[in-house]
Amino acid sequence: MDALLLIAHGSRREASNDEVRELTRELVQKSKRKFSIVECAFLELAIPSIPEGVTICVQKGANSITVLPYFLSAGRHVAVDIPEELGKAMQLHPQLEIKVAPYLGSANEISSILVSLSKQAA
Template identity: 45%
Template sequence: MQSLLIISHGSRRETSNNEILQLTQTLRKELSQSYPIIASAFLEFSEQSIPEAIGQCIEKGATRIKVLPYFLAAGVHVTKDIPDEISTARLQYRSVEVEILPHIGSSNSICGLIGNMLDTGNTHGI
């Protein structure tokens, strides 16, 4: 069973982290056919580590996990911290395939999203 794990930076501000949890909920509805299990984890300011989040996906039946770095640019978190955490998780859960996807900022649709946002002001208002 395919699983998607959204990894974001995390904030001291609870409202900020709630935005990611809300996004995760929306993705669960919209992508449920391709990804029956969708989870999120924070790199910082969270009690749950990334290997623990992966463990929870596996408990729910995940056999393949795609990790989406929810970052706009490939700084140290994307190029080192997340791969390091995933390497640890791979050692712990050897039977499961864990793939790191490109970070969200590398999407070629970002410019279009910005243009649309400027035109329509279509935001969730948090």
């Protein structure tokens, strides 16, 4: 089974983490043709951690995980920290296939969304 794991930074403010969890629930609906499991995990400050999130997917039956970095820029978190955490997860689950999707900020559609938001200013 294929799993999608949305990875966010994590915040001391629980409402921000809840926004990520809510988005994850939206993704369940929107990606159910491709992914039978959709979970989220946090780099720091919130749970589950990345290795914990991977383990949750495996316990639900995943043998392949697509990781989706919910980050705006290709900084240290995307380039170094997330791969490091995924490395820990792979030691726990050596048979697991892990693929990494491009981070959110790299999507071509971002500028169109910004234009659309600019029209909702008040």
